[in-house]
Amino acid sequence: MQRTEPIPAYAQSPDILVGPAHSAVSWGAVIAGAVIAAALTATLIIGGTGLGFLAVSPWHSEGASGTAFAVGTLVWLFVTQLIAYGIAGYVAGRLRTKWTDARGDEIYFRDTAHGFLVWALSAVVSLVLLGTTAASVVSGASQAGASLAGSGAGAISAVAGQAAGGGERSAMDYLTDTMLRPADPAQAVGQGDVRPEVNRILARSVAQGKLSPEDQSYLVKLISACAGIPEVEAQRRLSQVTAQAVESAQDLKKNAKEAADAARKAAAAFSLWAFASLLFGAFIASFAATIGGRARDL
Structure with a gap:
């Protein structure tokens, strides 16, 4: 007579749901969101560059001051993160596969993870293929600081x-x-x-x-x-x-x-604010993905 093994207690519990064999990550939705984020980021940066050129002037006492220009650049950087990753995260949440075998807290976690993956993939693609504005500015400021230091x-x-x-x-x-x-x-x-x-x-x-x-x-x-x-x-x-x-x-x-010290401080300040804006973008993408996911499951 064939002996049967007893079923473990955790498998008998109705509260425990055994996940599917395939991955819970909807890579199609993640890739689509990352592409949208990269495209919107590039578009908004180009628009911000145009606004920056309109704000400055070579004539004395005309156009925005250096402080106003710096503050405006940082504000636009945060606005870019808000718009680009808000839309990208929401789209990724709406496009992801509907999970019928997961509970509410698990669905919330997966949506958050999808939004974070959208941000991470977009950031990696931008750094590797396109180069980000923050990296370009910081690099230029560092080179200027090194040049000024050498001049000093x-x-x-x-x-x-x-x-x-x-x-x-x-x-x-x-x-x-x-x-x-x-x-x-x-x-x-x-x-x-x-x-x-x-x-x-x-x-x-x-x-x-x-x-x-x-x-x-x-x-x-x-x-x-x-x-x-x-x-x-x-x-x-x-x-x-x-x-x-x-x-x-x-x-x-x-x-x-x-001048070299001023350039060093400006580069350090911009790097820290750019770092904060990237973290802000990650939060926005994750949060927007949960909103899109809830709309998807309605």
């Missing part, structure tokens, strides 16, 4: 390059001037324009932070010969000009660092 670190060298022509050529010109420098600086006056040589000497002094004694002695005599003034007055002029050059280089370095 090399601000003194930049001033030197502007004065002397810049680069290795300037250094070689300075060495050439040193080799061909006459014993009597007055002879250099009669050989032509001495301003390029003076520029190279001053540029090197600004880059190194000080003027060498040899260059200082030479410039004092050269200024005295060119301007026809005593060496004491020439020394005073040289000290004054050198101090102004160093101060200008320090101001440029400070301004570049401040």
